[in-house]
Amino acid sequence: MFRWRILAGVFVSCTATMAVAQTTMRPADPVFVRAQALVSDGNGVAGRALIDSVLAATQPSARLYPEALFWRATLASNAADAESDYKHLVVDYPLAPQAEDALLRLAQLELARGDRDGALTHLQRIPRDYPRSKSLARASYWTARVLFEKNDILNACAANANALSRAAADEIELRNQIQYQGQRCPSTAGAVASPKSPPTNATVTTSPITATASSTAAAVTPPATPPPAPIATPTAGVSTAEVVRAVDTLPEKAVSPATKTGVPPVPVETVPKRGTNTSPSSKYSVQVAAYNHKSDASKLASSLIKRGYAARVDGDTVPFRVRIGRYSTAGDAEKALTKIKAKHMNGFVVRAPEG
DSSP: OHHHHHHHHHHHHHHHHHHHHHSTTOOOOHHHHHHHHHHHTTOHHHHHHHHHHHHHTSOTTSTHHHHHHHHHHHTOSSHHHHHHHHHHHHHHOTTSTTHHHHHHHHHHHHHHTTOHHHHHHHHHHHHHHOTTOTTHHHHHHHHHHHHHHTTOHHHHHHHHHHHHHHSOTTOHHHHHHHHHHHTTSSOHHHHHSOOSSOOOSOSSOSSTTSOOHHHHTTTOOOOSSOOOOOOOOTTOSOOTTOOOOOTTTOOTTSOOOOOOOOOOOOOOOOOOOTTOOOOTTEEEEEEEEEESSHHHHHHHHHHHHHTTOOEEEEOSSSSEEEEEEEESSHHHHHHHHHHHHTTTOOOEEEEEEOO
16 A cells, blocks of 8 residues: 555656646646646645636536546646546546546556556556547557556557557657567567557457457567566656656756657667677667757756756757666666656666767
């Protein structure tokens, strides 16, 4: 129970700072943007009071009411309050635009307290009830995460491949997370390649999130020792260039959503196992974001440098990657990543060229 409260608390604090980017790119009412800014700046009481005032002045039948419920849940000070409002939204307003995002958040809360089956139940509702949802790629990504935790490697890899096939070209950070997670699959081609159409006849669910076991059995075999899964930001209702802003790390508007410019898929950056000899021309780094515009990447890197991180921008073409540190081994980079995640920033280890 104590572990659940800690994880859920981290989840709530993360979602509060990323809510504007995560609501599947729908513009939020200015009052909710203002409330989110107050919470992000450490004035949570005022931000939540603003949402409460909107709910008190709005009829439950009004269009604004379910949106206000969603934001009150997103900016809640604890997981129990957030879960209550998300459930209220899903049950009483299933046709509201925010319902699919609420299901995704509920799944993340279930996973935070170790209820993998409960998380899958919420995730499977998204493709079933919202087949045209913009959250399908994220739902598949999180389904894969849950299945990896259940050690169902076959279906996890299939769901991860389905997530990549559904992710838009401009969702750079999401594609990075999917591709990184795909490294747990024994066949890079089978786990990361984007199929022409989503798999069907799943063994875990009849929804299009998971793929058929028979169609991937030849390519996917459970690895002897799968590498640890990255800790992604829970708002994976999570969008493009997602970076969690901790109170003592990033400013509220450090990340700008990338515009849809037809950016090609981000290539997989393979991280060899610990102890593997590395080329003298490359080292390891922790990647925390990727952008379509170099100016956005430079802004975040400068902010991180001011906070004591050895940050930089890698790449001369899209996507421009923001990376921290240079480490001689993957193990050293993973230790640095652990410290970075303790500050509520998301990231993963990559091979990076020497400067």
